[in-house]
Amino acid sequence: xxxxxxxxxxxxxxxxxxxxxxxxxxxxxxxxxxxxxxxxxxxxxxxxxxxxxxxxxxxxxxxxxxxxxxxxxxxxxxxxxxxxxxxxxxxxxxxxxxxxxxxxxxxxxxxxxxxxxxxxxxxxxxxxxxxxxxxxxxxxxxxxxxxxxxxxxxxxxxxxxxxxxx
Numbered sequence: 001x002x003x004x005x006x007x008x009x010x011x012x013x014x015x016x017x018x019x020x021x022x023x024x025x026x027x028x029x030x031x032x033x034x035x036x037x038x039x040x041x042x043x044x045x046x047x048x049x050x051x052x053x054x055x056x057x058x059x060x061x062x063x064x065x066x067x068x069x070x071x072x073x074x075x076x077x078x079x080x081x082x083x084x085x086x087x088x089x090x091x092x093x094x095x096x097x098x099x100x101x102x103x104x105x106x107x108x109x110x111x112x113x114x115x116x117x118x119x120x121x122x123x124x125x126x127x128x129x130x131x132x133x134x135x136x137x138x139x140x141x142x143x144x145x146x147x148x149x150x151x152x153x154x155x156x157x158x159x160x161x162x163x164x165x166x
């Protein structure tokens with residue numbers, strides 16, 4: 001039971017932090033063009049975009065605090081759906097990940113069975129890690145990427161191992 005009570009906090013805080021880090025993709029004033037899902041969808045003015053972005057972050061904060069869980073999740077998902085319809089550039093893997101996670105939390109908050117309501121999130125999480133792991137089964141990762149990834153850490157602790165040893 002403890003794990004399910006921590007899950008909304010972790011997902012909401014992670015989603016909020018990720019959306020803050022990618023804030024330029026969510027606002028209308030940016031250097032690359034918008035690509036709406038349907039012809040004729042106009043971008044909102046920058047002020048409206050800022051209000052929507054703030055409301056989405058507020059809904060995620062409310063979800064993390066455990067206050068008004070169902071309405072907060074519904075508001076966050078509704079705003080996210082609006083954002084996704086207004087620009088296909090926002091359809092990034094992390095957005096899909098958080099959208100599925102928030103939908104599963106909403107299903108659970110509406111009284112769904114824990115196993116059934118969280119099953120899509122579990123499957124997505126497993127597929128993400130399997131896909132990520134499969135990309136590490138190649139010669140370049142073993143000979144170059146892994147050494148380049150560990151080099152700063154080893155240098156920080158004072159170990160200077162050749163790439164061949166790694």
